[in-house]
Amino acid sequence: MTFDSIADRVDPGLRTRLREAFDYMEALSSDYLKNTGPDADASEEIESAKDEGGFMVDPADDQPEIYELSIILGTVYQMFHEEAVSKGLDLRLVNSTAQVNVPPIVLMRIVTNLVSNAVKYTLEGSVLIGVRIAAGNAVLWVVDTGPGMDDNEIERYRSAYQKGEASSGHGLGLAVCFQLAEQHQLNLTVTSTKGMGTTFALSLPRI
Numbered sequence: 001m002t003f004d005s006i007a008d009r010v011d012p013g014l015r016t017r018l019r020e021a022f023d024y025m026e027a028l029s030s031d032y033l034k035n036t037g038p039d040a041d042a043s044e045e046i047e048s049a050k051d052e053g054g055f056m057v058d059p060a061d062d063q064p065e066i067y068e069l070s071i072i073l074g075t076v077y078q079m080f081h082e083e084a085v086s087k088g089l090d091l092r093l094v095n096s097t098a099q100v101n102v103p104p105i106v107l108m109r110i111v112t113n114l115v116s117n118a119v120k121y122t123l124e125g126s127v128l129i130g131v132r133i134a135a136g137n138a139v140l141w142v143v144d145t146g147p148g149m150d151d152n153e154i155e156r157y158r159s160a161y162q163k164g165e166a167s168s169g170h171g172l173g174l175a176v177c178f179q180l181a182e183q184h185q186l187n188l189t190v191t192s193t194k195g196m197g198t199t200f201a202l203s204l205p206r207i
Contacts, residue, residue: 064102121147142200
């Protein structure tokens, strides 16, 4: 619905890239939607499907799907490329054929939040999305040349509903990333230097 409402106001090339991204996310969620048909007990089912942190537990999580990281990375790149270009940022993607079986919707949400923040708060320079293989794992990197954070800011942003002074959101972005990573036994780390940028590294079991 959101896509249809803005489709007539965007450049045809951007419209195509957005459509590809939305189509991919729709495909990722199709299995979940098949198991959540509306009925009289829908609200109870939704509540029972939440974990202790309040996040939805995907019934498909018990049936891991193996896929290449390039699918997620390419989709996220398409989503934010136009915004980065409009700000004069160099959004770079180092793709990877490494295979993982992390629930794709979970990984999509983490990477989308990280890249969205990087593009939003980086005023000049670049944002890099890439993967390195280390100790049998695929380590997904999101590196920016933004304002950076000190240790206190990092801890604050890891908590829900905490945000920076320049933020117009609800302070959930990074908190969601860390909570989702923890719930799925993934290691998400952050290193940052004020005035020099931030690096997020998400370690994924490689198939």
